[in-house]
Amino acid sequence: MKAAVLTFPGSNCDDDLLWAVKDIAGADAELVSAKSESLDGFDLVLVPGGFSYGDYLRSGAIAKFAPIMTALKQFADNGGYVLGICNGFQILTEAGLLPGALQWNTSLEFICEPEPLKVVNNQTAFSNQYPEDQAITLPIAHGEGNYYADADTLAEIEANHQVVFRYAKNPNGSLNDIAGLTNKAGNVLGMMPHPERAVEALLGGTDGLGVFESLINATKGAAHAAN
Amino acid sequence: MFKAKIYVNYKPSVLDPKAEVIKNTLSRLGQTNVKDVTVGKYFEVLLEGNRDAVDQQVDALCDQMLANVNMEAYRYSLEEV
Numbered sequence: 001m002k003a004a005v006l007t008f009p010g011s012n013c014d015d016d017l018l019w020a021v022k023d024i025a026g027a028d029a030e031l032v033s034a035k036s037e038s039l040d041g042f043d044l045v046l047v048p049g050g051f052s053y054g055d056y057l058r059s060g061a062i063a064k065f066a067p068i069m070t071a072l073k074q075f076a077d078n079g080g081y082v083l084g085i086c087n088g089f090q091i092l093t094e095a096g097l098l099p100g101a102l103q104w105n106t107s108l109e110f111i112c113e114p115e116p117l118k119v120v121n122n123q124t125a126f127s128n129q130y131p132e133d134q135a136i137t138l139p140i141a142h143g144e145g146n147y148y149a150d151a152d153t154l155a156e157i158e159a160n161h162q163v164v165f166r167y168a169k170n171p172n173g174s175l176n177d178i179a180g181l182t183n184k185a186g187n188v189l190g191m192m193p194h195p196e197r198a199v200e201a202l203l204g205g206t207d208g209l210g211v212f213e214s215l216i217n218a219t220k221g222a223a224h225a226a227n
Numbered sequence: 228m229f230k231a232k233i234y235v236n237y238k239p240s241v242l243d244p245k246a247e248v249i250k251n252t253l254s255r256l257g258q259t260n261v262k263d264v265t266v267g268k269y270f271e272v273l274l275e276g277n278r279d280a281v282d283q284q285v286d287a288l289c290d291q292m293l294a295n296v297n298m299e300a301y302r303y304s305l306e307e308v
Contacts, residue, residue, distance in 0.1 A: 058295055065292075094295065101297040103237075106244045148241055148298050173244070 001219040003029035003044040006072075006088075008063050013049035013085065013196065020196035021046060025212035034066040043222035044081045044215055045072060047088030049141070049194060059102060059144050060090035069095055081125050081215060082188040086142055089180075089190030098183055098190045099157060100149030106173030110143040114204065115193055116168035117179055124182055125218035126189045127164050129210045136207035138193035140171065140179075145192040147174035147181075160184055165191055229274050231285045233303040235294045236267035268293075273308070281305060 003021050007014045014031060022029040032039070034052075039045060053062035063069070076082050076097050084092040092098045105111060114137050119130040130136070149157065154175055157163060165180035172192075180191030195208030237243045243266060250264040270293055274281045285303055294301040 057293070061292065061295065093297070099297075101295050103241065103298060104244050106242070108244050108248060146244075150240065150297075153297075173242075 001027055001043045001216060001222045002041060003027050003046055003215075004032040004039055004042040005029060005046045005048060006034060006068060007031050007048070008034040008050070008052035008066060008091075010052045010054055011048045011050035011087070013087075013194065016194075017046050017048045017085070017196045020199045020208070021212050024199045025209065025216060027212070027216055032068065034063070034068045037067050037071055039068070039071045039075045039080075042075070042080075043219045044083070045075060047072075047082065047084035047091055048196075049086030049088060052087055052091060055087075058090075058094070059087060060092075060094035063087075063091045064095040073097065076183075076188050079185070079187050081218065083126060083211070083215065084188075084190040085194055085196065086145075086192055089192055090144065092188060092190045097188050098181065099153050099162075100147055100181075102144050102192070103146040103148050103173075104144050105142070105146050105171070108143075110141075111145075111171050112141040113139070113171065115140045115171055115179075117165045117193060118168055119164065119210075120166050121161050121164045123161075124164055124186055124189065124214070126180075126182070126211055126214050128217055129213040135168065136210070137198070137205055138195055138208050139197045139204075140193050142172070142192055145174065146172045147176075147178040147192075149175065156184075157181060162186075164189060165193065228308050229276070229278065229281045230306045230308045231270075231272045231274060231281070231303050232306065233270040233272065233285065233289060233293060233301060234267055235270070235289070235299050235301045236265055237298060238300050241298045278305060278307075
């Protein structure tokens with residue numbers, strides 16, 4: 001299995017994400033520039049947090065037009081696994097790969113805290129290594145993480161069991177306490193909490209490691225084996 | 228040449244925390260008859276072309292970029308300059 005970690009101008013979690021998936025979880029992985037136009041040879045794409053293109057206009061609104069996005073849409077349409085974290089989640093909603101949008105936190109504060117969550121669906125490529133309803137703690141660090149979707153979209157998301165992570169104590173106003181959800185097909189996940197910041201005891205916890213172990217498990221036997 | 232004046236706002240179903248803070252602050256300042264505040268974005272875009280073509284083009288660029296139609300609505304006017 002080989003993972004691509006995308007790097008946009010203004011990404012600031014790309015190196016952390018590479019460290020988590022490669023050095024800690026043990027997958028083969030490399031950084032891929034947003035200016036690249038190909039994702040050939042990759043089995044997993046990770047879209048990191050940060051402030052892509054300065055968050056101009058809206059978070060993720062400019063990134064969705066980056067050269068790599070055409071390849072990313074094709075990759076996702078072909079069933080490839082895509083994980084967007086924080087700004088990566090915002091980019092995936094702007095690009096239409098995930099439903100809904102991320103709006104300003106109701107408190108209008110940038111919140112940087114460890115946040116208790118529940119894994120409400122462990123039947124996905126991103127969560128299969130967590131026990132059902134597992135309580136975990138992951139750091140959040142965002143000003144615009146307030147998940148919004150209209151009532152019909154929200155009902156469809158719930159009916160399809162697309163919510164994977166819910167906040168235990170909703171910090172930002174997200175509808176239905178949604179912290180992370182997949183697309184309808186289940187191969188694209190976006191989440192505001194940072195699993196890559198919780199993969200070593202030294203960093204305060206290892207509750208995020210399960211996300212990367214789940215993806216490694218889901219892509220076992222993938223075409224591009226680790227060297 | 229046309230000047231498009233474009234307004235982008237949250238849809239009424241979306242609670243805008245910034246607008247709420249402004250409304251509450253105005254109330255605190257004694258402006259008690261202020262019943263609602265809407266905060267949005269305003270763009271001016273200059274385009275060459277005939278009115279029909281420019282109209283379609285502005286609609287498309289609002290839909291694809293200037294507004295996130297999942298949570299925002301847009302409206303615009305065209306002024307010949």
